[in-house]
Amino acid sequence: MEKVDVRGLSCPMPVIKTKKLLDQGVKELLVVGTSSVSKENVSKLARSSGYQVEMKVDAKNEWEMELRK
Amino acid sequence: MDRTKWYVLTVGLLIGAIAVTLVKLGNPPNMGFCIACFERDMAGAIGLHRAGVVQYMRPEIIGLVLGALLASLFAGEFKSRGGSATFVRFILGVFMMIGALVFLGCPLRDVLRMAGGDYNAVVGFIGFIFGVGTGVFFLKRGFNLGRAEYSHSQGGGLALPLIMVFFLFLLLKATVFNPDAGGPLFFSAEGPGSMYAPLAFSLGAGLLVGILAQRVRLCLSGGIRDFMLIRDNTLLLGFIGIFAGALLLNIALGFFQTGFAPQPVAHTMHLWNFLGLYLVGMTATLLGGCPLRQLILSGEGDTDAAAVVVGMIVGAAFCHNFMLASGAMKAAAAGAAASPGGPGIYGQIACIVGIIVVAAIGFAFRED
Numbered sequence: 173m174e175k176v177d178v179r180g181l182s183c184p185m186p187v188i189k190t191k192k193l194l195d196q197g198v199k200e201l202l203v204v205g206t207s208s209v210s211k212e213n214v215s216k217l218a219r220s221s222g223y224q225v226e227m228k229v230d231a232k233n234e235w236e237m238e239l240r241k
Numbered sequence: 242m243d244r245t246k247w248y249v250l251t252v253g254l255l256i257g258a259i260a261v262t263l264v265k266l267g268n269p270p271n272m273g274f275c276i277a278c279f280e281r282d283m284a285g286a287i288g289l290h291r292a293g294v295v296q297y298m299r300p301e302i303i304g305l306v307l308g309a310l311l312a313s314l315f316a317g318e319f320k321s322r323g324g325s326a327t328f329v330r331f332i333l334g335v336f337m338m339i340g341a342l343v344f345l346g347c348p349l350r351d352v353l354r355m356a357g358g359d360y361n362a363v364v365g366f367i368g369f370i371f372g373v374g375t376g377v378f379f380l381k382r383g384f385n386l387g388r389a390e391y392s393h394s395q396g397g398g399l400a401l402p403l404i405m406v407f408f409l410f411l412l413l414k415a416t417v418f419n420p421d422a423g424g425p426l427f428f429s430a431e432g433p434g435s436m437y438a439p440l441a442f443s444l445g446a447g448l449l450v451g452i453l454a455q456r457v458r459l460c461l462s463g464g465i466r467d468f469m470l471i472r473d474n475t476l477l478l479g480f481i482g483i484f485a486g487a488l489l490l491n492i493a494l495g496f497f498q499t500g501f502a503p504q505p506v507a508h509t510m511h512l513w514n515f516l517g518l519y520l521v522g523m524t525a526t527l528l529g530g531c532p533l534r535q536l537i538l539s540g541e542g543d544t545d546a547a548a549v550v551v552g553m554i555v556g557a558a559f560c561h562n563f564m565l566a567s568g569a570m571k572a573a574a575a576g577a578a579a580s581p582g583g584p585g586i587y588g589q590i591a592c593i594v595g596i597i598v599v600a601a602i603g604f605a606f607r608e609d
Binding site: 180181182183184185187188191206207208209212217220232 | 316317318320322325381385388389390458460463466467470471473475529530543545
């Protein structure tokens with residue numbers, strides 16, 4: 173599974189970095205991040221691109237999600 | 242439309258209506274909220290510039306930061322963080338203010354001006370869209386100011402909110418240190434700086450909008466950026482909501498007046514209305530948020546955003562000390578000819594220099 177690390181990145185970098193990989197047709201992707209804003213935005217992007225989102229870690233200042241198509 | 246979108250739209254409508262209410266209560270016309278103008282007034286209030294007509298310690302700004310602080314504390318989102326090219330962000334803040342004061346308003350005031358019927362604001366808005374588009378071009382090329390780190394101490398994140406509390410204390414206490422020269426706070430006797438809603442309303446409006454904007458992550462440059470980048474219109478609905486809310490109330494209260502001139506605290510130099518907000522749009526996109534969003538983020542503990550806010554306040558002082566800010570149009574009066582307003586030669590040069598410097602930063606911070 174490919175992985176993208178968006179920890180500490182401000183808006184809209186997490187979405188851009190994730191989108192880059194989704195646009196390449198990646199089927200499975202692990203996204204690791206920190207802020208709740210980026211969590212909302214990345215999961216919104218993934219759902220609108222037809223991916224299933226599963227939260228692996230969902231703490232206050234740390235999250236990991238798996239995206240699958 | 243899902244719930245989030247309704248929520249953002251409603252918040253927008255409310256903010257638009259609150260802004261016009263503030264004008265009704267005494268704020269300058271089409272300036273219920275203007276982040277750039279109000280930070281400029283604050284710069285004047287603490288004497289960083291001595292332009293006598295634009296000095297007031299705006300409680301709206303204090304309220305916005307403290308509202309965002311409260312909302313983020315309750316939501317568990319307050320977290321002191323920073324270290325993402327902080328000084329570069331400060332410089333971008335300076336140029337964002339120069340662009341805003343060449344246009345005479347931040348993106349929020351641009352929406353409010355359009356909702357007041359000011360066609361000059363439409364010209365500025367087109368510039369803003371092009372500016373955000375240029376920012377998106379850099380983002381797509383891999384522009385990145387780098388990662389911020391969470392701090393082991395919350396102290397840094399509280400610094401700007403505490404400064405705002407101190408400003409509020411000075412405003413309420415009204416102590417004068419120097420009876421001859423005035424200060425620590427300076428107040429305008431005339432001009433936009435002398436026009437303000439009662440303190441309790443201004444502060445309350447700031448707090449409420451700060452809380453709402455923090456919850457829905459409202460951002461005016463973000464609205465256009467997200468639509469361009471990922472065809473997401475959530476934040477754009479906030480933009481539309483503010484416009485609609487302000488428009489309705491402006492019409493109801495008789496403030497709505499279409500045309501290029503006369504318009505309050507505005508100028509008719511189309512090129513500079515366009516380029517002023519072009520600079521703001523490009524800078525805001527590289528910074529990840531418009532002037533309003535930077536205030537909200539700094540209330541959430543983002544010290545990089547706080548650097549942008551301070552950069553904008555310092556930028557405002559440069560604007561007035563170095564004659565960079567545009568003048569507002571004036572009708573002919575006894576002994577004085579009418580003036581269309583606009584930036585002088587130094588303001589025009591500063592705006593072009595700003596566009597070049599910000600573009601250079603856009604190119605320089607390319608990753609991979």
